[in-house]
Amino acid sequence: MKDSLRQSMALFHTWSGLLLGWLLFAMFATGTAAYFQDEITRWMQPEVTGDAEPATAAEGAMRYLNSVAPDAKSWYISLPNSRSATTQVYWQPSGERPAKRVETSALLDRGGHAITSRETRGGFFLYRFHFDLHYMPVLWARYLVGVAAMFMLVAILSGVITHKKIFADFFMLRFGKGQRSWLDAHNVTAVLALPFHLMITFTGLVTLASMYMPWGIAANYAEQTAFSEAVFGRSAETVPSGRHAPLADLGPLVRNASARWNGERVGYISIANPNDAVALIEMSRAPEAAFGARGQTATFEGATGRAIGTHQATGSALATESVMIGLHTGRFAEWGLRWLYFLSGLGGTVMVGSGLVLWTVKRRARLSDPSCPHLGFRIVERLNIAAIAGLATGIAVYFLANRLLPLEMVDRTEREIDSLFLAWLGIGLWGILRPAGRAWTEALAIAGACFAAIPLVNAMTTSRGLLPSLLAGDWTFVAFDLVMLVLAAGFLLAAVRSAQLRTKAKDGAKPRGANRRATSA
Amino acid sequence: MTARNGTIGRGEIVARLIAAIPANYLLTSAATACIARLLWRGMGVDPANASVAATLISFALFAILALVAFGARSVVRLWLWLAGSGLTLGITLWFSLSAGARI
Amino acid sequence: MMHILPATVIVAGFLALAASMKRHQRDLLGRLLTHVQTRSTRMAGWFLLGIGWAVDAALLGPAMGTIVWCGELSLGAALTVTALNWRTRRPSR
Numbered sequence: 225m226k227d228s229l230r231q232s233m234a235l236f237h238t239w240s241g242l243l244l245g246w247l248l249f250a251m252f253a254t255g256t257a258a259y260f261q262d263e264i265t266r267w268m269q270p271e272v273t274g275d276a277e278p279a280t281a282a283e284g285a286m287r288y289l290n291s292v293a294p295d296a297k298s299w300y301i302s303l304p305n306s307r308s309a310t311t312q313v314y315w316q317p318s319g320e321r322p323a324k325r326v327e328t329s330a331l332l333d334r335g336g337h338a339i340t341s342r343e344t345r346g347g348f349f350l351y352r353f354h355f356d357l358h359y360m361p362v363l364w365a366r367y368l369v370g371v372a373a374m375f376m377l378v379a380i381l382s383g384v385i386t387h388k389k390i391f392a393d394f395f396m397l398r399f400g401k402g403q404r405s406w407l408d409a410h411n412v413t414a415v416l417a418l419p420f421h422l423m424i425t426f427t428g429l430v431t432l433a434s435m436y437m438p439w440g441i442a443a444n445y446a447e448q449t450a451f452s453e454a455v456f457g458r459s460a461e462t463v464p465s466g467r468h469a470p471l472a473d474l475g476p477l478v479r480n481a482s483a484r485w486n487g488e489r490v491g492y493i494s495i496a497n498p499n500d501a502v503a504l505i506e507m508s509r510a511p512e513a514a515f516g517a518r519g520q521t522a523t524f525e526g527a528t529g530r531a532i533g534t535h536q537a538t539g540s541a542l543a544t545e546s547v548m549i550g551l552h553t554g555r556f557a558e559w560g561l562r563w564l565y566f567l568s569g570l571g572g573t574v575m576v577g578s579g580l581v582l583w584t585v586k587r588r589a590r591l592s593d594p595s596c597p598h599l600g601f602r603i604v605e606r607l608n609i610a611a612i613a614g615l616a617t618g619i620a621v622y623f624l625a626n627r628l629l630p631l632e633m634v635d636r637t638e639r640e641i642d643s644l645f646l647a648w649l650g651i652g653l654w655g656i657l658r659p660a661g662r663a664w665t666e667a668l669a670i671a672g673a674c675f676a677a678i679p680l681v682n683a684m685t686t687s688r689g690l691l692p693s694l695l696a697g698d699w700t701f702v703a704f705d706l707v708m709l710v711l712a713a714g715f716l717l718a719a720v721r722s723a724q725l726r727t728k729a730k731d732g733a734k735p736r737g738a739n740r741r742a743t744s745a
Numbered sequence: 746m747t748a749r750n751g752t753i754g755r756g757e758i759v760a761r762l763i764a765a766i767p768a769n770y771l772l773t774s775a776a777t778a779c780i781a782r783l784l785w786r787g788m789g790v791d792p793a794n795a796s797v798a799a800t801l802i803s804f805a806l807f808a809i810l811a812l813v814a815f816g817a818r819s820v821v822r823l824w825l826w827l828a829g830s831g832l833t834l835g836i837t838l839w840f841s842l843s844a845g846a847r848i
Numbered sequence: 849m850m851h852i853l854p855a856t857v858i859v860a861g862f863l864a865l866a867a868s869m870k871r872h873q874r875d876l877l878g879r880l881l882t883h884v885q886t887r888s889t890r891m892a893g894w895f896l897l898g899i900g901w902a903v904d905a906a907l908l909g910p911a912m913g914t915i916v917w918c919g920e921l922s923l924g925a926a927l928t929v930t931a932l933n934w935r936t937r938r939p940s941r
Contacts, residue, residue: 228818229816232815232816233812233815233816235815236812236815236816374804374807374808374811377804377808378808378811378812381808381809381812382812382815385812385816394925394929395862395865395866395869395872395928395929395932396871397929398933412926412929415925416922416925416926416929417922419918419921419922420918420919420922423918426804426805429804430801430804433797433800433801433803433804434800436804437773437774437777437800437803437804437807439774439775439777439778439781439803440777440778440780440781440795440796440797440798440799440800440803441781441796441797441800442778442847443777443778443779443781443782443796443799443838443842443847444781444782444785444792444793444795444796444847444848445792445796445847445848446846446847446848447848450848451792451793451796451848454791454792454793455793455797515911515912515915537793539790539791539793539794539797540794540798541790541793541794541795541797541798541801542793542794542797544797544798544801545797545800545801548801551915556912560850560851560916561915561916561919564851564916564919564920564922564923565919567922567923568919568922571922
């Protein structure tokens with residue numbers, strides 16, 4: 225009886241892990257990168273240096289918005305945090321026609337000038353891809369991502385139930401030796417970072433909770449807006465009066481809000497009906513100062529700058545939710561903890577990737593005719609190559625494109641992103657056209673070569689290569705290049721290993737998959 | 746790791762899949778709504794916190810029910826439980842909503 | 849830098865826990881421990897993990913300390929397992 229439970233849980237673990245595993249791999253990989261999104265953006269904007277002060281940045285953003293969209297419905301200003309130097313602004317035009325994102329957003333430097341050279345979405349793109357994906361409606365993407373996260377949660381739980389023994393054998397875990405290397409990679413990364421995996425999956429669901437499970441709110445509120453008001457303390461939308469009144473200077477207001485929060489930074493400003501007599505300015509505390517993602521807000525009258533009040537949602541459930549979201553995004557994390565987050569995320573990525581490969585490795589041994597596997601097996605095999613080596617190559621190419629595309633290119637931001645997906649598609653096709661075993665080796669080698677090329681191309685195209693950065697003590701650039709080299713080494717090692725295993729398999733041993741990154745995990 | 750015991754038939758897999766995903770979602774939704782109502786109306790928690798608390802619990806509930814759908818020994822018993830608790834929760838929710846309006 | 853002290857304590861804790869398991873004793877210590885020694889080693893292991901938490905909590909406050917401690921547990925476990933990998937060749941399972 226116990227055995228049958230274990231068996232059904234094992235089955236459940238296998239299939240819930242496989243079904244959306246490729247999407248989960250992409251989510252884990254880009255989510256892990258997103259812990260360093262500000263550093264990635266800095267690397268992708270090598271012309272921007274130094275730090276930015278929120279009040280000055282807010283004034284600059286206001287100057288910019290007044291020149292491009294003085295009569296917009298609303299402005300949103302994402303101020304630089306302690307790790308970044310640029311300001312992101314969005315606006316909602318007054319017309320009815322929904323505008324394209326590129327037309328209603330801009331990245332500004334410290335002085336409020338749009339950065340038009342080397343336009344890029346930087347690390348922010350990887351962060352958004354983590355839950356919005358790309359080339360598809362955001363709404364669908366978020367539902368899809370939510371389903372994947374739930375699959376992940378049940379895959380983790382069923383994995384723990386199935387493999388309870390693994391915890392007793394904790395110190396027996398061995399890295400990549402012999403034929404069980406894929407299983408070892410999966411076990412080691414799963415067990416060592418288990419608290420992280422559970423936390424990140426559950427809190428990930430919580431970040432978009434009201435989308436996935438709206439019925440808790442619907443049970444108490446007939447209107448969603450009533451709930452938002454109770455939590456966020458803002459009225460949904462005010463109607464513009466039509467009377468013009470210039471917006472109060474944002475700089476002093478930012479300092480004012482900051483002073484209310486014991487000097488903590490203002491992170492985000494939203495302004496409804498700017499330059500109208502009923503304009504409303506709302507400032508939110510930067511998320512890096514506390515665990516809770518939902519910090520305090522302070523509201524000001526737009527025309528006069530008079531403080532209307534501050535708001536912070538109270539209550540233990542809301543606080544719990546806020547901390548869960550904060551734990552997921554890790555914005556509060558200082559350097560050491562941020563690296564732990566990154567390493568755990570990398571562990572999760574390897575766990576999902578090795579789990580996917582494990583599916584084929586386990587089945588290959590049982591195939592009646594290994595030279596001609598059934599269709600399902602072949603699909604999984606090819607999708608694995610596309611998802612793992614393909615995405616890795618894509619991200620590397622995204623970084624390369626940032627350095628290699630002409631600086632003043634039209635729609636440069638989009639071309640950078642396109643290059644990621646073109647490379648991904650390319651590896652996917654490569655995986656379909658080549659024999660699977662060879663395709664693994666080649667695709668891993670391509671990924672490794674692309675990562676290795678990044679520091680070289682960086683040194684050739686900018687003045688902030690590894691050596692000058694090292695001499696200047698510019699640790700962001702040094703760390704970025706070094707991480708690229710480590711990834712390159714990991715993928716190249718994996719390519720060599722997979723080639724070795726293939727030769728061995730040819731010599732008559734049992735066919736096996738390659739061993740990727742198991743040693744560097 | 747495939748099932749080798751041959752006792753799990755195709756029909757049973759489908760029944761468990763339906764229990765694990767769509768039926769589970771319905772049941773979890775009903776339970777979440779009931780918890781939100783209970784916390785607010787029954788225990789005096791403010792409605793926003795009651796709703797959020799119920800929502801937070803819902804993900805754990807869904808995951809556990811999904812595991813139960815595959816772990817339960819008898820599919821028939823599983824479905825009887827699902828239908829029974831769904832009916833109870835549905836009736837409770839209906840009474841609760843007709844007794845006190847939403848905001 | 850501040851992770852070094854608690855992480856070291858945690859690695860020591862994990863090593864003690866490993867040493868309290870019979871099958872690792874020959875590899876780690878070259879001999880089998882007595883029943884009493886095994887038990888005290890195990891208690892020392894858990895105690896050291898607890899000390900790691902106390903250090904983090906003292907340095908960072910209980911909330912942040914607990915989060916950092918969880919991260920360090922993973923890191924410490926990874927280091928311990930790596931050390932055991934290096935110390936002992938693959939055992940027969």
